[in-house]
Amino acid sequence: MAWDTQETRRRLQQAACTEFTAHGPDGTTMERIAALAGINKERLYNYFGDKRRLFETVLIAELEKLAISLGANAPGLENIGEYTGCIFDYHAEHPQLVRLLLWEGLAGGAAVNEVARAAHYQRTVATFAEAQRDGTLCNDLDPAKLVFLLIGLAAWWFAVPQLARMVTGSNGGTLQQRNLRRACVVRAAQHLASPHP
Amino acid sequence: MAWDTQETRRRLQQAACTEFTAHGPDGTTMERIAALAGINKERLYNYFGDKRRLFETVLIAELEKLAISLGANAPGLENIGEYTGCIFDYHAEHPQLVRLLLWEGLAGGAAVNEVARAAHYQRTVATFAEAQRDGTLCNDLDPAKLVFLLIGLAAWWFAVPQLARMVTGSNGGTLQQRNLRRACVVRAAQHLASPHP
């Protein structure tokens, strides 16, 4: 039988993403990842290095997917509500990313690939600042802080689901509940960032 | 020398809070907690049961402290900006609580003490709903979702510090940076919840 190393790598990384998402870096074992992929543990070390580097690889890949999806789907800043709703949608469909980000933050220290990611966010901030200058967005809030808060608006639901459940009495599982939450995010983003006549 | 069991308990719980905050349930070892407290590991099991119950004890205690502090310091809803700023202040001074909450959420499953906490939040939601009816607050957003978003507004900075650093270019460490962030939270809360004439 022929080798298929790309497929082996892909399956391992997929399994790693699943396990890290579910249990975090400390709660995940390399053995479980390998078992989930149906591949021997030694392949993990050979392809990805140790556990820490595997986690970084997974996180970078997921961030890449978000950036691509937003680049393809997000509307312009003149529709800041839908812009934020689009971020919400991504997180709703890929809840693993927020969890990975939270584990990264809780681990402390420098972020994975921090310099490149910071540069990426700085470009976003620059477009927000521009939109504030030309009146597309309300200029009441500092642009960087506005970007940060809008991300939070969309991601907070997925960051503390137990709190969302206790406060709203709903676990957000049904499509209807999700749409209500999304509508709320859209409205809130408009309140925060739309120009006030 | 006389025993001081209350002090022993207190030191163990304090050490457990420190370790759980820093490393999370999976990253924390019972041995390190005991070592940090300068007390034998066996006392942990005798006083608090196993690791899971110790974590729950710590989390419940920290939530209690937040509730007490807010009850004493938070202004009325007619000043929703300062109300939210007060939550921000608590988290800034006690960054361990958000971290504990995030670990709880990431662990999945039912929240610690979920029923009682849900009831507590429901009372808060009821006061928000009342304030919306009498015009103290804008009634554009569902009251439960508004409460949830305001909590997020205040806590998001401490939930993903690495993201805050990359987006804003500041780690929020100095008092001045913290005050700028607080001011932004206050303004944002007003945008979200103050009545629009």
Next chain:
DNA sequence: CAAGATTCCAACCTGGACGTTGGAGATTCA
């Protein structure tokens, strides 16, 4: 004071996780 209960600790047991290794099957290329 003496017997029993309580607090405390050093040492231990057991299981499991990280990371490695020796070698077997598959592939490539001279």
Next chain:
DNA sequence: TGAATCTCCAACGTCCAGGTTGGAATCTTG
């Protein structure tokens, strides 16, 4: 074809964490 290389895996070594136990020191109670 056959030697070198690459992919893969079962089994292992080592370390460490969760949780327990036997017994010493201290307190309490009659």
